[in-house]
Amino acid sequence: MKQKKLCLIRYFIGIDVSKATFNYCVRYGGGNVINGKVGNNIESIKEFVLTLKEIPGFRLANAVFGMEVTGIYGLVLMNGLAKMKAKVVVEPAMRIKNSLGIIRGKNDKLDAARITRYLIKNLQELKLWVPRRKIIDELSSLSTLRERMVKVNKIMTTPLNEDDGFIDVHISSVNIKLCSPSILQMEQLVKDIDERIKTLWSNDEQCERLMKIMISVMGIGDVIALQILIHSNEFKSITTARTFASYCGIAPFEYDLGTSVKKLARVSPVANKKIKSLLHNGVRTCIGFDAEIRAYYRRRVEVDKKNKMSVMNAIKFKLICRVFACIRGDRLYDRNYTSPIPKV
Structure with a gap:
């Protein structure tokens, strides 16, 4: 269904957001380009969309809006477009930059044009932004304040x-x-x-259910569970344990080139290190109070002579897998749980 929706895209709008304004670049029809600058407020955004609708044949259903992750500065625009049922893509600046090859020069107008080029180039791989509920925004703000x-x-x-x-x-x-x-x-x-x-x-019924499921896993406390809830957007934006492990810098990546360059798999520094740090505290709790985890840790460190941090990293991934498995099954964690045998 997503592929079908993306095939209908004919108008690509790249947006470079700043505190007071945002620059936009519209490309359509193979070569037509429109550039402009708009105030970053609700009234100006509505006028911006009305201006787009004056383009011959333009429809929101056939357009995709792209922008970089800019924290709170982009929230007004993102939420405004979401209310209009527009397709919005929000990507980290590094991902956009790395996808476009060698880049020279930088200003707001150029950045908007480059985001537009990114949308066109990666159309079939775009992941649409999923709006967060108001309660998640409030929890996120309170978490940052804390x-x-x-x-x-x-x-x-x-x-x-x-x-x-x-x-x-x-x-x-x-x-x-x-x-x-x-x-x-x-x-x-x-x-x-x-x-x-x-x-x-x-x-909140939904948040309470998800939080209780996560907290039932040994090593996952209120603070860690809250961060997982916020950054996964109630498991809507990040739906698998492997994706979340990559997001918080737990998943190792290989470095193996040809026949002479072979290095140990390492985690990437591009990660949410705050969650990784919190999970580290959760692992220490498990090693102290969870007999199964403690036995695993000792075997890997004392018998297999593995690096301690590498073993703790593996335990972090184990905790994440437990959380996502329980969320997927909509159940509390049970050490003796066995998967039901599927009916033939």
């Missing part, structure tokens, strides 16, 4: 703790006294954010 507060708290407390024994006791105590109210406030703010996050997903 991360900021934890970082600020660490920035303040770490130097204060390290002062002990190295600087004058009186100076150290004054510093601690001055910073203590702010540190306490930040700790309370993190707790309030956690409560708000839990209240949100607990009051």
